[in-house]
Amino acid sequence: MSNAKSLEELEQKQDFIRRHIGPSPAQVSDMLSALEVSSVQELIDQTVPASIRLEQPLTVGQSRTEVETLSYLKSVASKNKVFKSYIGQGYHPTNVPHVILRNVLENPGWYTAYTPYQPEIAQGRLESLLNFQTMTLDLTGLDLASASLLDESTAAAEAMGLAKRVSKAKKANAFFIADDVHTQTIDVVTTRAEQFGFEIIVGKAEDAVNHDIFGALFQYPTTSGEVVDITDLIAGVQSKKAIACVAADIMSLLLLKAPGKLGADVVLGSAQRFGVPMGYGGPHAAFFATRDAYKRSLPGRIIGVSKDRLGNDALRMAMQTREQHIRRDKANSNICTAQVLLANMAAFYAVYHGPQGLKTIAQRIHRFADILASGLKAKGIALKHSTWFDTLTVVSDSKDDVIARAIAKGVNFATNHEGEYSISVSETTTRADITELFDIILGEGHGLSVDAIAADVEANGSESIPASLVRDDEVLTHPNFNSYHSETDMLRYIKRLESKDLSLNHSMISLGSCTMKLNATAEMIPITWPEFANLHPFCPLDQAEGYQIMIGELHDWLVNITGYDAVSLQPNSGAQGEYAGLIAIRKYHESRGDAHRNVCLIPSSAHGTNPASAQMASMKIVVVNCDKNGNVDMSDLKAKAEEVSENLSCIMITYPSTHGVYEETIREICEIIHEHGGQVYMDGANMNAQVGVTSPGFIGSDVSHLNLHKTFCIPHGGGGPGVGPIGVKSHLAPFMPNHSVINVPGTNIGNGAVSAAPYGSAAILPISWAYITMMGSEGLKQATEMAIVNANYLTHELSKHFPILYRGRNNRVAHECIVDLRPLKEQSGITEMDVAKRLQDYGFHSPTMSFPVAGTLMIEPTESESKGEIDRFIEAMVSIKGEIEKVISGEWSIENNPLVFAPHTQGDVLGNEWDRAYDRFYAAFPVPAVAKNKFWPTVTRIDDVYGDRNLVCSCPAVETYRD
CATH class of the missing domain: 3.40.640.10 (Type I PLP-dependent aspartate aminotransferase-like (Major domain))
Structure with a gap:
């Protein structure tokens, strides 16, 4: 009985392993038989050099069930104290619209998709990113925007790099940073400058013109909240042939004059407060905009409008020749990851609220700041500045007492400077919160009435934003920002875009080197728990005990898995x-x-x-x-x-x-x-x-x-x-890396930061923590072994039809293989691009194309794909080989065959004219399996050259949209 019970418990413990690993035992047996080995271990012995195989198993613990894992993690998360945050400094509480929370952040149709290098099956997220770029351009007042960067501080470092590349002050080697820029941004930019050999000068903003510089960075509003007209500062920097960069608060730009209108060359910032949780520091999308003249030096991805084969508007990643995978050491930046999911959330937030809704939110935030300021001044409290958008800095000789009262009430202020503390109100602030703030700062019994102060502010008007800086132009005029304000309309818009994209919830994405494996639902659930989602990255460490426990356990497991001695989770x-x-x-x-x-x-x-x-x-x-x-x-x-x-x-x-x-x-x-x-x-x-x-x-x-x-x-x-x-x-x-705001244990004091937050994208670390917990030592090893089994089975079957470019010992591959299409290309004229696009008709994202060798496909099935799905992919590749052979034989010409016309859309197949050498049904359903789960690309082959020659990187004009 006890043995049966222990066996049952063991099976339960291993249940998640069986869920994560795609092939069943019977499928594994069939694949091993095809590979002519008797066991997984025999295949590993043939594949992995004995000299590098671990002598001891991993020690991350036994696998846990999903229920056990989430229950334990919930107990850990409960140790976080979610205080009301008024810390600001680039991170603000926000209300995530539930229609976006459920249908984007928690939706595998959005979160499992890959980078849109195959744009014909990525038109949905490309449109959303184009919305993000359009939003950025409207709010910043500049000409060209990217599709997001990693965080505000990294964006500022990238701005410095751009400034050095394009500045005409060629002999200058110094970059100026105003001392009222966010502390973490100064930290990250200084780290980057040290590596480049640039000098960093930090000083009063007005001193920028007193130095020989190639660029300067200003904060707008400043980190302590002041709203300053920086027009003359920008002009002064430009008079020295230097580049003027401005880090801006995105919400304030609904009320403040666009920095581009003030003359800025580069405008950047975080889009976090547009509906993305603080998440103890990230992930968050940074926005970045500059002048059209600097487009070749812009870091990050740019989404552009082009045409497809039928002349329809189609979106794609523009000017990819600037990027590191093409230019390598000559690239503008090494950053190949955008923050697409978070940029999409911010873009949808703007779409859902629209220009008037966003302006109302910004006005409400500013009005609460005015009410708070008016009440404090009425009681003799000294404010550091006479202007603000959302942040007040109080000059106080009783700072410690105020902070103590705040902590006692579960409230956090920013306390960076001696004798000062700052309060940043947000979208989530209520009238009751303002009353509580009066109680904390003034003590109870102060006699202030929020309603009375609000009425007084309303009657007398506000001068806390200088008249010269009040925004007077319209923003977000495109129909996409003015059409989806009911939840029904928004839900359908999100779904319409999602339906245009192929993600892992449709089929295998076999990208070599990119490891597109299962992102289990149980792993994803904790990221939206308030205990993880709603912490400010600069809150006191004793409020983040749950994060510290989770991060500590993940650190120790990664140390064990990698064989190293320490891990930094900041990048x-x-x-x-x-x-x-x-x-x-x-x-x-x-x-x-x-x-x-x-x-x-x-x-x-x-x-x-x-x-x-x-x-x-x-x-x-x-x-x-x-x-x-x-x-x-x-x-x-x-x-x-x-x-x-x-x-x-x-x-x-x-x-x-x-x-x-x-x-x-x-x-x-x-x-x-x-x-x-x-x-x-x-x-x-x-x-x-x-x-x-x-x-x-x-x-x-x-x-x-x-x-x-x-x-x-x-x-x-x-x-x-x-x-x-x-x-x-x-x-x-x-x-x-260390961090100038929150010290990271185990590193030297003074080590610079590489990311804005001390633990980087902390909010998504529970995903990896849960994966390791539920797999355990045994499951993690099985995952690697099954990745090798799947890859070798795929290689074995494809090698009957295509040459495999490289093999290791005993003719085996590791977890991926490279199919060489060059001999077929030479015989037929059919390119690797044609094969990649034709795979879309079969319902697959193409493998990694022409990397690391031109004219090849690099394929990685991962351990999460079943033999059935791998066989379906093999069937598609073999069928495509047959199509190429028809071109070689002359049955189809090089100009008229399903590969060069791929992918085929519904409009293409159902069009009035059809002069192809193959029939319509075959174009769309080349093998019977496709009909069971047909994915329709929404545009035909996109013309990249046209898009680069006619660069349009914002939503098409209203007239085009109406047409």
Whole structure:
């Protein structure tokens, strides 16, 4: 009986493992039979070099059920104290419209989609991002906007980089930051400047013109709340041929004159308070706008309007040639993650409220600030400024007493400066809250009536926004912001856009290197719990005990999984993690008197972010060749390591390799670098082939970033959010990022921040925490093993029809394979692009195209896909091979076949004219399985060249919309 009971408990514990791993035991058996091995272990023995296999199992604990996991995490979350936050400083409480909460943030149709590199099956999120860009342009008063950046502070650092690139003050090497810019922004920009070798000057805003600078950054309104006309400051900066950058509060721009109208060259900020929870720091979308003249230097993605094959308007990512995956070390930035999911939430917030609704919210916030200020001044309380939008800074000799009363009532103020505290009211503030604030500041029995003060303010008007800065132009005039204000209309608009996009809730997304695996519902549930969603990142640490427990456990598990000694969770994208890891390496060398070590070796197969990140860390890049099998050319590595030995800083290498194999020489590579005094940076993009089987630390690496949005199940969100923590060996631990507002234990005081919040995108860390908890040590290893099984089965079946470019030991691959389409392309004229687009007709997102080798598809099935889904994908690929053979044989011409016309929309197939060499039904339903779950692309093949030549990056004109 006891044995039966323990067996039942074990089965319950392992239940989530069975849910996460796609293939059933019978399917696993069938795949192993096809691979001619008797067990999973035999396949692993054939695939993974014995020299790097872990000697001991992971120690993250046994798997827990979903119920156990959520129950325990709820008890942890309850230790967070969700105080009313008036801290401000770039983070504000907000009301997330429930129609957006349920149908976007909690909807896998939105959160499981991939970056819109295949725009024909991403028109929904592209339209939403175009709304975001249009909103940004309207509010900032500038010409060109991006589709979001990681956070406000990172956006400011990117603005400094743009300023250096485009400024005509070519001899200047200093960037000026006004001392009333948010503290965390000064921190992040200073860190970036240190790596670039720029001088940072922090001083009074009016002093900017007294320095030889290439750019300057101002806050509008300032971090302490003052609303200042910066027109003359901007003009003064520009008179020195420098670039004027403004960090703006997005809500204030409904009432304040647009910074672009004041003359700013760059305007940036956080869109968080447009309906995105504070989440202890993120994720949040930053907005970024600049002049059209600087479009080639703009960081991040740009969504543009183009045409499809039939002449219809169609959206796509514009000017991708600027980005790191194309330009590598010449790129404007290494950041490849936008905050798409959060940008979409902010855009929908603007669509739902519309211009009048947003203005009403902004006016209400400002009116409450006026009421609070009027009451305080009536009682003799000194305010630091005579102007404000939402933030009042009080000058007080009884600050400690006030703060103590606030804490006792569950209220947080900002307390950055001696003898001052600040209060930022928000969308969530009520009249009762204002009464409570009077009680806290003045003591009870003060005799103030909010209603009476409000009436007085209404009667006498407000002068807290200077007349010269009152916004007088219309914003958000496009129909998209004026059509969906009932919940019914909004619900249908969201659904209409969602239906245009292919996400993981429709079919497998087999992107090599991107690891699009299950994002389990149980993992997602905690992110909207108020205990996690509603904390300010700068609240006192004793109010964030639950976060600290969860973060601490996740830290320890990631240490165990990676084989490192410490982890920083601050980087909020994989590329940001690369950057943080390279900074740690650089600071380590400097601490040893080796500041001259600045050469980074990078294999030719590396991700585009690798050379871009190395460039941002001011490293000199030396490319190491790969041999004919796709492995690092060891003779070339040895020669180049010897050549640069005295100046060698590090190597950046991906393992398993970007070519999808476990290189046998990886330990030797690490040893060679260490012999020459360098450090080994192992890119964590392919950790899904390591967890529980090997680890970077065990192999011999010194530092890695982890893509929590790949291996550890945070969803891609349509192109972001991501999280990219770094793991390091003990000698690098002191050099990980710290934070100027909240100290991060275990790092040196004075280490700069790389992200705006101390723990980056903390709100989505519970996803990875829950994944590890529910999988446990055994499940994590099984996930890696099944990823290898699925990839090798897929490779085995596809190899009957296509050449596989690279294989490892025993002819095996790791967790992905590269299908070589070049021989077919040479025979037929059909391109890899044609194959990618035709796959859309079969209901699949294309694999990674032309990376790391042009003319190929890199395919990664992950452990979450069943054999049935993999077989369906194989069937599609084999069918497409047959279509190509018809072109080769001459049955179809190169100009008239289903591949070059792909993808096929309903309008295309049902059109009046059809002069194709194949019938309509076959165009849409090439194999019977497609009819069971047909996904219709909403536009045909998009003309990228037209879009770049006719750059339109905001919603089309009203006339076009009406037509």
